[in-house]
Amino acid sequence: MQSSKDHWRLIRLKYFIVTGSSRGIGRALSEKLLSSDHHLLCISREVNHELVALAESKNAPIDYFPIDLINVHEIDALMKRIIGTIDESAIQSIYLVNNAAVVQPVEVSSGSEPNDIIAHMNINLVAPMLLTSSFIKYTEPFxxxxxxxxxxxxxxxxxxxxxxxxSTSKAGLETFVKAIGVEQRDVRIMGVRPGATDTRMYEQSVITDKSAGTIKLASTSYAADRIITFLFDRFEHGKVVKGW
Structure with a gap:
């Protein structure tokens, strides 16, 4: 779904590809990035029409690319299509934020269904690996x-x-960040560990944790602010850092 306007092509834009942009930290991050000189390219299972309306009210360019990242074989073609929409003469910089994730199955390993484990690893680890690989490949001319x-x-x-x-998917993701940091110089990469944040995922992850009620949760707005700080001002190539 395109919402670009001709006058946005007259200035050089910062492009942001954000996964999981419809809710939680991803939505808060997307809302804060809305600007007339930022072009958001949102990836999520469903279009967040409130976010689109907010973008229009701020005269901020936004495009949505609905996909379920469980379908990992569609990811390379998706990234090729996204990058193909970008006018090379209008780009100032481009960023990929791999935010989308699931917490299910919340179950002992022996009690988890095989398909649930496969789906989890596809979304949390395989998808960001593929998105990263395709991003590096298709942005090479920029x-x-x-x-x-x-x-x-x-x-x-x-x-x-x-x-x-x-835990395994996130540990793997962190190792991937460090490995890409070693092999890649043209594209910089880092990872951030947000603290406990008031999201649906957090609620699902602590159903068996009796101490969870004593933890002070950060808002998604605060989490988004911290992530943006690292993205713009405190970026450390090949590193994984604590968000706060």
């Missing part, structure tokens, strides 16, 4: 600032019962 931000979690090392899939 001689501009290119950055990738992967959203991880403290559960990558702070292990809890019934979250083996989630």
């Amino acid at each position: 001689k501009v600032d290119k950055r990738i931000m992967n959203i991880s979690s403290g559960l990558s090392f702070n292990l809890k019962p019934m979250l083996s899939c989630y």
